[in-house]
Amino acid sequence: MAATGRSGSRRTTKRQAILDGTEQIMLTEGYGTVTYRSVATAAGVAPGLVQYYFPTLEDLFSAVLRGATDRLIADLTDATNSEQPLRAVWAYASNPTGSALLLQFMALANQLPGLGTVIGEGGERVRQTLVQALSKKWADYGLADTDVTPAALLFLLSAIPRMMHLEESLGTVTGHTDTVALVERFLDRVEPRSS
Numbered sequence: 001m002a003a004t005g006r007s008g009s010r011r012t013t014k015r016q017a018i019l020d021g022t023e024q025i026m027l028t029e030g031y032g033t034v035t036y037r038s039v040a041t042a043a044g045v046a047p048g049l050v051q052y053y054f055p056t057l058e059d060l061f062s063a064v065l066r067g068a069t070d071r072l073i074a075d076l077t078d079a080t081n082s083e084q085p086l087r088a089v090w091a092y093a094s095n096p097t098g099s100a101l102l103l104q105f106m107a108l109a110n111q112l113p114g115l116g117t118v119i120g121e122g123g124e125r126v127r128q129t130l131v132q133a134l135s136k137k138w139a140d141y142g143l144a145d146t147d148v149t150p151a152a153l154l155f156l157l158s159a160i161p162r163m164m165h166l167e168e169s170l171g172t173v174t175g176h177t178d179t180v181a182l183v184e185r186f187l188d189r190v191e192p193r194s195s
Contacts, residue, residue: 015053017043022064027100031061031108058112065105065115069122072098073129080133084191086141086157089130090183093158099165130154141190157183 021042025034034057040047054060072092079088092098102119109116134150143153160183164176 014043014045014049018045018050018053018060019064019067022060023068023101026064026104027097031104034060058114061105061108061112061115062118065118065122068101069125073126076126076130077133080130080137083194085130085134085137086153086191087187089154089157090161090187094161096165099162102162103166127151127154143190 018039022034022039025038025042036047036050039050054063076092079085082088105115105119109119131150131154138144138150160179
């Protein structure tokens, strides 16, 4: 029995190493360099093992995306229980690594349309989780009697930084500083920083 448990643990560890290696390759070299061989090298396993776990590269990319979504939901769920969940959402969306990975997946979805569905499902899961959590705190923010809804604010807090990262990668920066300052002033009003 103990050997089976250890064997299962090793399989889980190797599978996770494959997923982590794939994500790292995507971030450092781009999705176009992801092959069974490159992932195997990054994960320290045989290429056949990568293909055993993930018969197609689309299966591999989907698993990486789903795992990243699960981690994100867990992290953001913890953040919504903190004193400043809106700031946590802003920080998450402003993370250049997360934005870079999302852009890699979006570009890849042009070649693997099924991946677009996985991206959409993950995004909706994240958004629904956050809307549900923030709706409970909405009155505390003094926003209950305004046109601002939790869903609209979450969209803005996540879309603005991602668009800025995309534009900055292309050399467009006009309005970015002003927009960040506007969001920061809003957050200072609804979630004042502790002194």
